[in-house]
Amino acid sequence: MTTETARHAHGPRMHWAKLAPEVFKAMSALDAAARQGLDPVLVELVKIRASQVNHCAFCIDMHIKDARKAGESEERIYLLNAWEEATGFYTDREQAALALTESITLLTDGFVPDAVYDRAAAHFEDAELSQLIALITTINAWNRFGVTTRMAPGRV
Template sequence: MSTAQETSAYAPAHTPRLNWTEHAPDVYKAMARLDAAARQGLDPKLCELVKIRASQLNHCAFCLDMHTKDALAAGESMERIIQLSAWEESRHFYTEKELAAIELTEAVTVLTDGFVPDEVYEKAAKHFEEVELTRLIAAITVINAWNRFAVTTRMVPGNYRPGQHG
């Protein structure tokens, strides 16, 4: 029988392989600048949905932690964040524009599934002006790069607080 005084401890965090931001600060700073440039003119909540979805597909726990917290801080609902992993069955939670962005995110993130299909690209092009679409593609590309750094170096999730990054 458990009591209110008992606490359950989480398993210990894994150890990161290396601190890539310390060993290649110029690369990190260039990535941060590219990230900021890609986001210009895009709805911040849409950006966070895209970052969360790519991070789910890439199994990047560090970026999921960061972008879920950033999305909540930007006013995104917990419900829409939770449903994002099953967006195809939860389409009614998202606008057509958001769905086009999410679908494009999946196609760009999982290129091994047959590149970016014309119909996926055309759907996104219908909802985004060319400049905005270019920024969206850049934002998707950048989060995939961040995911690869974080997963490869085994960055530890859980300690991020909104506003900690550029």
């Protein structure tokens, strides 16, 4: 194992935000714009769930902390990975947002099914749904930076 490989096994591959500061700045602006008009707790639930699906430990850690600051309960945070089985803990609106989050994040069939989209559209006005789609898209981009560069939880 080379020194470079050993470093990768225990830390980030690179500090992309420092190496591409204009991209980081643009991503931060997109993130701020995407969350406008959305409930802060819902924002964090969506970000945690997408990050769980994408296996982005850095983002999971960050957004769990942010969810707590926004007033989210420990119980709902713990159950988020199995939200479909714990439906009594999440509102219909939150469940619709989480279903859309998973569908956009996975795109397993190459598209977001009409039933998933329609479910979300039943709970969100068009402008709000547009914001939600932007939020989900943005956290997926953040996750891809984090996973690709192996950003470590608890570090900036």
